[in-house]
Amino acid sequence: MEFTDFVAVRGSALYRYGYVLTGNAEDAADLTQEALMRLGDAWSRIRKKDDPEGYVRTTMARLHISLWRRLRRERLVAAVPEAAYTDDHLGGDTGLWNELKTLPPKQRAVLVLRYYEDLSDQEIAELLGISRGTVRSQAARALDKLRVRVTEAETEAVR
Amino acid sequence: MNDRSEAELIRVLADAADAAPGPEGDLVETVRMRWRRRARRRLQSAFAVLGVLAVVGGGTAVARGAFFRGGGEGDVFTAVTPTAAQSSALDPDVVDIRPVSEIWPSAVFKIPAAAADGWKYRPITGLSATQLLLSAESSFEKAGRLEVYDTTAGRSTVLTQMPAPEGVKGYFAQDVEVGTDYVAWWGETPNTPDKWADFWVAPRTGGPARRVGEVTGALAEVTRLGVTRDSVVWSAGDGGIYRMPLGGGASERIEGTEGLHLLTWPWAADAGGKDEETVPGNQTRLVNLETGQTTEVDVQEEVKGLRCGPVWCFGAEGGAALAQRPDGSDRRTLPGLGEGSEPSLLTGGTGFLGFFGVLGVGPQEADENRYVPLAVVYDPATGATAGIGERDRNGGGGFGVGISSSPTSIVYWDADEKQAQECEQVDATSLPLTGPSGAPTPTGKVRACTTTQKGGGKEFTVVNLLAVPAITQ
Structure with missing residues (x-):
């Protein structure tokens, strides 16, 4: 190709x-x-x-x-961040999408790799060249800011 | 209270991707255009960009020898808001850096940003303590001649013209290298996918330029250039160092240079090349190509991006800049420097110096009473740190480094360039939180500001490290 x-x-x-x-x-x-x-x-x-x-x-x-x-x-x-930003095409939670904009780049990248690219924390760590502990702490901090609830069961399942 | 589920997050991201407004224009064509725009800094772009300077036309100034940041704990510095508590990774003692004009006053000069005919200058490197090599550009990134600016006389003279080879369209001269007898450069047609490059030399004392020859294919991916008394030498993107006789003729790979990258003739390293930013790594060997002498580098486990000259190495460890000798002795970390940034090598009169970005300084920390630089030149021999540029009160600022192929001796900025700030009251919850966990979170209305560049373009403040006085020990 x-x-x-x-x-x-x-x-x-x-x-x-x-x-x-x-x-x-x-x-x-x-x-x-x-x-x-x-x-x-x-x-x-x-x-x-x-x-x-x-x-x-x-x-x-x-x-x-x-x-x-x-x-x-x-x-x-x-x-x-574009405070007034709204996206008419987004049917779902535009609040959550807008709040994602408030995350520092690394936190956002970790969430995108985990929840959009569906990578494991180990894969994310290797990809970004950071430790798995950093991946976890960045993700936890970001999820907390976004008020996303993580249950242990979900953590296991996702990971 | 955590009232959302991970499933919602997954759905929002997927929906956003689906609803993304399509990219404008033909992506293939846009990427081609970008190649062109990158013309002048084509290979430097393998290195990270530390700062921005107006002279680069809204583009970017580059720092050489950089490496991709390997992570580390702590908050990411985002440039925002003079509001909430912002974490400072900086050791207050280290942050109290004095400007280079106080540390090495004899090395700081003001030079015009453009020639009398309007061509814009771009500093390359110092030729001596009193001479600066500049390229003059007829249009953005289109270098047309080399000039030597005499800082004693305050005057510039033309060293040589940089013509395009006959019959070659879209030609851009790229990196310039200063050798003992010659000044050399290479050029290419960056807006075409052709893998083609040519080499030129002119006498260092001035005179007409002469084309040495041309190469195609992998050999044309020049990452660094050197010039000796009888040859041009260069690194190819995938490693290997080649030479071509100044009189023309076939190029050949210098024996034993597989996987090596030119640092500055005759020194080569087993790290570097065009993937430097995205493929971080440590240098483990330093090779003198003239003598064949190989020095093994002592790399500690946590060290990242280590780059060594014959005497000093610079890298990062645990988010702090690091300096050591190749044999691992004299190691020291420099808390507050280089966090999240990339060290690079600069050339001083007594050897290589380290060059680091200064990060983690919140805008509220720079005020009328406190000087905060954008970057720091660090001399490991004396421990001196000299601040480059000045961080705006809103946290921004720009500087450039000379564009010579080997580590440059020039760092410069435009002191008249100001950032104009427009501020408005916004809801605090819409702002990024950059403080450490447990830091006070802003609430209510806060001021958020947008920055644009204003002024500048007349004069550069140039630091020529070759003019730093010799150290008396």
Whole structure:
């Protein structure tokens, strides 16, 4: 498969993942493009050895929590959440979606990887290059802020 | 009270993904455009971006030799709100860093941000204590000539023109490297998928540039460049170091360089390359390509992103910056520096210096009475720390580092560039909470601010580390 074919086929799904990671269209597009550009750089190698989609998703998660994005976001929008944000397309709990925006990037990334990408805490730890304990503490802190109840049974089942 | 279930969270995320407004435009084309925009900093982009400077046209300044952050506990610094308690990872003693103008006053200069003809300057590195190598750009990231700025005379002279090779469209000169006899650079056509690059040299004392030759394929993924008396040498993206005679001719891989990346000629490391940010790792070997001498690096278990020159290594440990010698001696961590950021190497008159971001400083902590830098230059030989730039009261700010291929001796910023803040009252619960657990949570209405850049573009404050006075021990 050629790089452009990959982008054409998988671009939309990757962008949706970026949207869930970042919470807004502009950052989602930026993140997706940046990660795809890096994939393009490494394409000849990744295509042979690795899973390109996994590579680009990992890159996106890491970029999302990385310093330069935080600083850039700071410069662009001062990271103030869009207080008036509503999304008519969201049928469900727009309150919860908006509250997700208030999480620091790492906490949000952990939740997205766990509840959207359905990864185990160990997988998240490896992907983000942090310890499993950090994954758990970040997730717990985030869930607490969002007032999401976690039962032991659920924890076991999810993990 | 926790009144939501995990199932709700799963559903909200899935719904949001489904409802995401589609990406605008052709993604393939957008990525191509981005390649182009990245032209000048193509390879630096493998390194992390520490700061932003207006001169980069709303783009980004780069820090070399950086590595991806490997995690660590503690709160993520988000740039927000002069409100709630914000955790400071900084050791107060370390935070009390004085600006470089106080630490090394003789190394700080003001230079114009543009040439008389309007071409914009981009600092590359110091040639000596009194000479700065600058590139002048006709348009964004389009370098057209090299100039030498004499800080004593306060005047710039043209070193050489940087022409595009005949018949090559969309050509951009990339990294510039200063050797003993020559200044060299390489160029490419970053807005095309072609894997192609060429190499140029000009006498270091000035004179017409000459094209050395061109390469294609994996060899054209130049990550770092060096120039000797008789060859250009470069690292390819996937490792391996190559040379091409200055008189032209076939390129060849330097024996025994598989998996090595050029640090600065003749030094090579077994870490680095284009995936530096996304594939963190420690350097375990330092190789002198002239003598073949290999130095094993002592890497402790918790250390991340260690990068070594012949004398000093810099990395991170437990969220703090770390310095040590390659043999593991003289190890020390620098609490408050480098948390969540990437160290990089800078060149000083006496060898490499460490360069770290300063994070964890909440905006409320920088005020009229307190200087908070954006980054710090650390000299492990003396323990001196010198603050770069100044964090705005709203927590932002920008700086750039020189764009030479080898570690640069220049860090610079635009002191006139201010961030204009617009604030409004918002409900506190809509703001990110960045304080540690148990810290007071803001309630009610608080002030939230948005920042835009204003001013600047006339003058740079440049630190040339080659002008730091020699240490008398």
